[in-house]
Amino acid sequence: MTDGFFRSRWVDPPAGVEELDPAQLAPGFRAGGAYVGLKGEGTDVGLLVCDAEWVDSALVLTRNASAAAPVRVCRDVVDQAHVRAAVVQSGNANAETGEQGYADALAMCGRAAAALGLETAQVAVAETGVIGVPLPMDAVLPGIDEAAANLAADGGAVFSAAITTTDRWPKHCTLRAGGVTISAQAKGAGMIQPNMATMLCFVQTDAVVADPGAALRRAVDSSFNRITVDGQMSTNDTVLLQATGASGQPLPAGLLEAVLLQLAIEVVRDGEGTARAGRVEVTGAADQAEAERVARAIANSPLVKTALYGRDPNWGRIAQAAGAALVGADMDEIGADSIDATELGAETPEADIALRLGRGEARAHVYFADLGHEYVTLNAEYTT
Amino acid sequence: MTDGFFRSRWVDPPAGVEELDPAQLAPGFRAGGAYVGLKGEGTDVGLLVCDAEWVDSALVLTRNASAAAPVRVCRDVVDQAHVRAAVVQSGNANAETGEQGYADALAMCGRAAAALGLETAQVAVAETGVIGVPLPMDAVLPGIDEAAANLAADGGAVFSAAITTTDRWPKHCTLRAGGVTISAQAKGAGMIQPNMATMLCFVQTDAVVADPGAALRRAVDSSFNRITVDGQMSTNDTVLLQATGASGQPLPAGLLEAVLLQLAIEVVRDGEGTARAGRVEVTGAADQAEAERVARAIANSPLVKTALYGRDPNWGRIAQAAGAALVGADMDEIGADSIDATELGAETPEADIALRLGRGEARAHVYFADLGHEYVTLNAEYTT
Numbered sequence: 001m002t003d004g005f006f007r008s009r010w011v012d013p014p015a016g017v018e019e020l021d022p023a024q025l026a027p028g029f030r031a032g033g034a035y036v037g038l039k040g041e042g043t044d045v046g047l048l049v050c051d052a053e054w055v056d057s058a059l060v061l062t063r064n065a066s067a068a069a070p071v072r073v074c075r076d077v078v079d080q081a082h083v084r085a086a087v088v089q090s091g092n093a094n095a096e097t098g099e100q101g102y103a104d105a106l107a108m109c110g111r112a113a114a115a116l117g118l119e120t121a122q123v124a125v126a127e128t129g130v131i132g133v134p135l136p137m138d139a140v141l142p143g144i145d146e147a148a149a150n151l152a153a154d155g156g157a158v159f160s161a162a163i164t165t166t167d168r169w170p171k172h173c174t175l176r177a178g179g180v181t182i183s184a185q186a187k188g189a190g191m192i193q194p195n196m197a198t199m200l201c202f203v204q205t206d207a208v209v210a211d212p213g214a215a216l217r218r219a220v221d222s223s224f225n226r227i228t229v230d231g232q233m234s235t236n237d238t239v240l241l242q243a244t245g246a247s248g249q250p251l252p253a254g255l256l257e258a259v260l261l262q263l264a265i266e267v268v269r270d271g272e273g274t275a276r277a278g279r280v281e282v283t284g285a286a287d288q289a290e291a292e293r294v295a296r297a298i299a300n301s302p303l304v305k306t307a308l309y310g311r312d313p314n315w316g317r318i319a320q321a322a323g324a325a326l327v328g329a330d331m332d333e334i335g336a337d338s339i340d341a342t343e344l345g346a347e348t349p350e351a352d353i354a355l356r357l358g359r360g361e362a363r364a365h366v367y368f369a370d371l372g373h374e375y376v377t378l379n380a381e382y383t384t
Numbered sequence: 385m386t387d388g389f390f391r392s393r394w395v396d397p398p399a400g401v402e403e404l405d406p407a408q409l410a411p412g413f414r415a416g417g418a419y420v421g422l423k424g425e426g427t428d429v430g431l432l433v434c435d436a437e438w439v440d441s442a443l444v445l446t447r448n449a450s451a452a453a454p455v456r457v458c459r460d461v462v463d464q465a466h467v468r469a470a471v472v473q474s475g476n477a478n479a480e481t482g483e484q485g486y487a488d489a490l491a492m493c494g495r496a497a498a499a500l501g502l503e504t505a506q507v508a509v510a511e512t513g514v515i516g517v518p519l520p521m522d523a524v525l526p527g528i529d530e531a532a533a534n535l536a537a538d539g540g541a542v543f544s545a546a547i548t549t550t551d552r553w554p555k556h557c558t559l560r561a562g563g564v565t566i567s568a569q570a571k572g573a574g575m576i577q578p579n580m581a582t583m584l585c586f587v588q589t590d591a592v593v594a595d596p597g598a599a600l601r602r603a604v605d606s607s608f609n610r611i612t613v614d615g616q617m618s619t620n621d622t623v624l625l626q627a628t629g630a631s632g633q634p635l636p637a638g639l640l641e642a643v644l645l646q647l648a649i650e651v652v653r654d655g656e657g658t659a660r661a662g663r664v665e666v667t668g669a670a671d672q673a674e675a676e677r678v679a680r681a682i683a684n685s686p687l688v689k690t691a692l693y694g695r696d697p698n699w700g701r702i703a704q705a706a707g708a709a710l711v712g713a714d715m716d717e718i719g720a721d722s723i724d725a726t727e728l729g730a731e732t733p734e735a736d737i738a739l740r741l742g743r744g745e746a747r748a749h750v751y752f753a754d755l756g757h758e759y760v761t762l763n764a765e766y767t768t
Contacts, residue, residue: 063711063712064704064707064708064710064711065706065707065708065710065711065712065713065715066703066704066706066707066710066715066717066718067707067717068717069717095700095703095717096700096703096717096718096719096720097717098717098719101717130700131700131703131704132699132700132703132719132720234704235703235704235707302686302755302759302763303763306759306760306763306764307763307764309760309764310763310764312764315516316479316480316514316515316516319450319479319480319515319516319619320448320450320515320618320619322449322450323448323449323450323451323619324448324449326448326449326450327447327448327449328447328449329449331449331450333450333451333452333479333480333481333482333485334450334480335480335482335516336480336516371686371760371764372760372764373757373760373761375686375690375760376690376693376755376756376757376759376760377757379686379687379690379691379694380690380691380693380694380696380755380756
């Protein structure tokens with residue numbers, strides 16, 4: 001955090017944002033944690049609670065059809081518009097664990113609710129880690145009690161640690177602007193160890209958010225939905241926004257989007273073995289779907305990703321990936337004059353590339369990670 | 385070729401196939417070559433001609449919307465049903481080269497036609513190599529004349545060499561069965577050097593092929609269209625089938641399919657830095673499109689590909705890739721009992737994996753390459 005929280009050139013926060021200690025949660029929120037042995041070291045069970053009796057909230061959950069147990073519990077049981085608390089653990093995804101996994105995730109909500117004097121439906125649950133392994137509930141449940149016993153207003157860093165698996169640096173912030181405070185914690189989507197595929201993000205604020213569902217969806221669409229590490233979608237992805245409204249002030253325009261975009265770019269930069277992040281902008285597409293398809297094809301092309309890693313300004317690979325995404329289109333060749341690929345070869349940690357299609361007015365952009373030896377090492381040399 | 389041409393367990397050739405020297409082309413065909421300095425070493429210009437005045441033929445061309453000049457010439461100018469000759473060069477893809485590239489590809493057809501006493505429209509052209517670099521026609525045109533001067537019935541190996549770029553071994557065969565002979569030459573799709581993305585394949589036979597377009601399309605659909613090295617589609621992919629009918633006999637059932645499938649698997653196994661090949665079979669999909677989508681998502685998942693490389697029988701990665709491809713589907717979790725991933729961890733050079741979805745009766749399979757350090761090295765450490 002030496003350069004401040006907003007350190008990507010791709011993020012444009014509103015003016016006058018003050019950075020606070022990220023351990024300090026937004027007013028009205030407390031968090032705690034425990035270590036119960038689910039992962040090698042560090043806090044692995046966490047609890048986040050809003051002390052205000054009324055809270056507006058919204059959840060965005062993975063659309064992976066094989067969603068994990070905690071996601072299913074959030075879908076089925078949790079009152080998503082009024083989430084008071086969240087219980088988390090890192091080390092076990094509780095995914096592909098069948099009925100027992102579902103019962104275990106539900107039991108985590110129940111235990112947290114009991115410890116906090118809430119209803120089960122007021123507690124969201126999120127989990128991340130290895131897939132297909134039963135959750136050791138004998139360890140998890142006492143951990144929830146322990147976390148409930150050490151809840152603190154400066155528990156932001158503890159809660160942030162409780163959701164990380166193999167992130168190389170914490171991804172969190174506490175910011176003040178326009179009379180409101182917003183705090184947020186995220187974990188990376190990089191599968192630094194296999195099956196640790198999950199992106200989790202929690203956002204707390206004392207601002208008034210009139211329609212948290214719409215606000216969160218809009219901010220996620222321009223941040224977490226615009227990044228790709230390796231084109232995979234996790235079974236566990238979860239984003240939770242909670243707003244007490246206690247400040248009586250609205251969120252400054254663009255602040256939520258900026259926070260989530262910076263966190264999303266941190267996730268890309270901390271992807272499994274990632275060295276560099278890229279941003280591809282496609283303009284002149286025939287329609288929005290085409291712009292998205294071409295941008296994602298470029299961002300997910302292993303040839304483009306290795307070029308980003310190897311600092312090779314190889315525009316031919318961009319032309320090929322785009323052409324493959326435009327199968328059936330009646331068009332001329334994509335020439336060098338339609339492509340800006342120079343920054344692929346630059347020394348910058350962030351590289352912008354652009355493609356102009358000349359087929360219409362639609363545009364789209366995607367942020368992506370490179371593909372290097374570290375990715376292969378981390379993903380191939382693991383023993384199940 | 386120590387174990388014979390049909391050495392994949394996934395290929396089931398008809399009984400009684402006799403293998404001949406792959407240098408020996410099917411009766412009625414001759415080939416020649418030249419070295420003109422387009423690539424580091426080896427024959428780089430080739431010519432293949434059918435001496436019979438009447439030949440039935442079919443071309444399958446890439447659907448990449450940014451198709452290379454030779455593909456556009458084949459589409460626009462060549463009489464695809466009656467291709468007498470093919471002129472090829474390896475070292476330069478003549479892709480993203482604009483109007484000059486188109487004129488150059490057309491001039492190659494014209495020069496070959498003049499040397500052979502044919503019409504320009506009777507000569508197909510195929511090229512492979514770096515993208516975006518003008519073709520040195522001063523070298524190529526005399527090379528075509530030289531190749532025309534050394535045409536020989538045992539020119540199969542020379543022609544095979546003329547289409548390869550960095551293939552580690554030749555991919556060709558000459559086979560005899562049911563009173564007919566079939567010869568074939570292919571080059572790998574692996575981008576062993578960047579931008580050398582092309583898959584080329586030429587097939588010659590003296591069999592009677594009543595509908596070569598339908599026969600070739602069917603065989604390509606079950607072979608080259610079912611493989612993926614890194615999910616990319618080349619600007620230059622071309623498959624040509626030529627049949628003289630001189631034997632008076634039809635092709636034995638399944639022979640063309642078996643030849644193309646073996647060649648396609650060779651292409652996967654010789655992909656850029658590939659160590660192992662996989663085959664994923666998805667059954668129980670709701671419909672054919674879903675089966676295809678899920679199989680390709682698994683085959684192109686970098687996590688599955690690194691697991692194949694690292695011999696990690698990691699079924700959770702298959703579940704995740706499938707779930708991501710089934711976004712929006714109303715279904716249960718994909719559990720371990722739906723997935724066979726054991727062979728990912730085996731010592732075999734070929735690994736079968738299977739996924740049963742239980743959603744319907746549709747099925748699809750895809751052959752794919754692993755993803756290892758060699759891929760990254762070959763694609764990242766190249767300097768343009």
